[in-house]
Amino acid sequence: MSALLVVVLALPAAGAMVAALLPGERAGRVAGTVAAALAFVASLLLWFDRSAGGTGVIRPWHEVDVAWAPALDLRFHLGVDGISYPLVVLTTLLTLLCCAYTVGHVPAGGRGSALVALLLVVEVGMLGTFLALDLVLFFVFFEVVLLPMYAVIAGWGGAGRRAAARKFALYTLFGSVLLLVGVFTVVASAGTADIVALTGGAALPRGTQHAAFALFAVAFAVKSPLWPLHTWLPAAHTQAPTVGSVILAGVLLKMGTYGLIRVAVGVAPEGARWAAPVLGTLAVAAIIVGALVCLAQSEIKRLIAYSSVGHMGFVLLGVATLTATGIQAALIGNVAHGILTGLLFFLAGAVKDRFGTGDLAALGGLRERMPGLSGLLGYAAIGSLGLPGLAGFWGEAFAVIAAVRRGGPLWLTLGVIAAVGGALTAAYFLRLLRRVTHGPASPVVAGAVCGPIARLEVAAWSPLVVLALAVGLVPALVLGMASEPVRAVAEWVAR
Incomplete structure (x- = not known):
């Protein structure tokens, strides 16, 4: 083998x-x-x-x-x-x-x-x-x-x-x-x-x-x-x-x-212990900055791109705690982000191909014209905002828990601020759905000639849809295989 x-x-x-x-x-x-x-x-x-x-x-x-x-x-x-x-x-x-x-x-x-x-x-x-x-x-x-x-x-x-x-x-x-x-x-x-x-x-x-x-x-x-x-x-x-x-x-x-x-x-575990507070602080800054910038975005791919800054901030916060819980959170956060953000970019590409624009203001009412595509976009968005039961929940939740458990004023503060960043994540994804999928169809959406979701698109998106649910419901798919090596790394760093 x-x-x-x-x-x-x-x-x-x-x-x-x-x-x-x-x-x-x-x-x-x-x-x-x-x-x-x-x-x-x-x-x-x-x-x-x-x-x-x-x-x-x-x-x-x-x-x-x-x-x-x-x-x-x-x-x-x-x-x-x-x-x-x-x-x-x-x-x-x-x-x-x-x-x-x-x-x-x-x-x-x-x-x-x-x-x-x-x-x-x-x-x-x-x-x-x-x-x-x-x-x-x-x-x-x-x-x-x-x-x-x-x-x-x-x-x-x-x-x-x-x-x-x-x-x-x-x-x-x-x-x-x-x-x-x-x-x-x-x-x-x-x-x-x-x-x-x-x-x-x-x-x-x-x-x-x-x-x-x-x-x-x-x-x-x-x-x-x-x-x-x-x-x-x-x-x-x-x-x-x-x-x-x-x-x-x-x-x-x-x-x-x-x-x-x-x-x-x-x-370099001693170097990691030395730099952990700085890394944790920058990770939380990425969570907050990424979320605030997303709230101001008007283009769908750019919003998803900035959301990656915030999501990867949770991953880096987990690593910065140097605990088994935090590193496990980082690992499952990596996988969840790959699944959900990959799906989001596939869907954003499909939207731009059909309507010729990624401008949020021009895409209102997608639910009326293409309910299937709108539903998949909603599914990927609520998965990315950390809804329990979907893959995005575990990494963000346990990165915050790891920071709080690390203890001390700094890590407790970082955990609280990261949790606020999680709430802002929900805010910008809900704003995305309100602008794109709900309300009356915009002139661009209403006047576009667009076919149904193609079989090739279904084939490309379906594995990610299934995995987002599978990892959300059974996180042991990722965490189980990593538990032993993660614990070994955490023990070495703690020495």
Whole structure:
């Protein structure tokens, strides 16, 4: 089963090559979708025949460890455990849905087969980031996503796509430089890049841990994104094509929060304890700022983009508590955000395709013209605002609980303010529904010629609809597999 880790990476890589090289444009899209489907099936198979090996904090279910650059003592070291597995499956699922969606919906700007190929290359980078157990290998995969995502935004995005793509690239490169310096600092001090050996911080002196955590935290905060390093996100989401927005929100942001847990907290726990109050404060600031900005937004994709700032603020607050409850909240918050915000961007894209605008004031009365689409939008919105029974509830609720349980005036205050941010989240999503779905149909909606929801759209959206309910009702789908590794990480940080 260990070889399956390589297969999970190889399938989308091969699919990208086939999609790009096939002469038939539609054939390339179909071939890429088939490769994405096979990668999804391979990721599901990782659940079987699990056996946690090793004696360290990280005990992978499956592991591949071979020499990569022997002269530099670098290894091609991959592994999957309960922390990374949900994100691996989320990545393969969302990429499959985006590729399938592209079979019938090719945005203007270029060949659809080229778009599918780029999405598959991005998938390789994201999967490699979640599977890498070598710091240098982690950095390499972390960087793989930059150029293809830049090309997706710049090639198939909206009117301001080139400026948005440049901003995305510049911010990401800034974070990459800090990540590279952090990796060099750790490897030079510890003499190894193996994440399994480094986790727990035993190989690093206190000063090095502080420096490494600061570098890692800022690098991952750019990708997460954490206020005030979030300003690339709204432009990238708004200008990206629908599938680009889904991948950005659904998985790409999770590379930052996963890196914060796996690398920053795991490798430099003393640095994490030192910086936790600052990280928690910035996370709560992101929750409040994101919510207030959403209340003022007048464009649907931009509102959903800013909502990600607030949602990821709850994830980062959970991580900042450095408790098992908080890290579990961060993990399920990551998955819930990927499911629900991915669904929201799919639906926002469908709205813009049919009515030619994302302006909230111009979309009134959607319920009268397209009750099915309106109902799905309402479902995704109330899931994102944290309604109990849907996936968005657990991460936000337990991030607040973790902060309160952490104790002390600072953490109690942060927990209370975050709870207020949760109420503001409900306010802006209810405002979205009131403006878009209720009331009399606006002239734009009433005069548009739009067909019913297509079967391909139903196929792309249905898994996310089902998962939002399944994770909401049975959070153990995510939390159960992560409980042991999370507890191990929390115990090491608490020492």
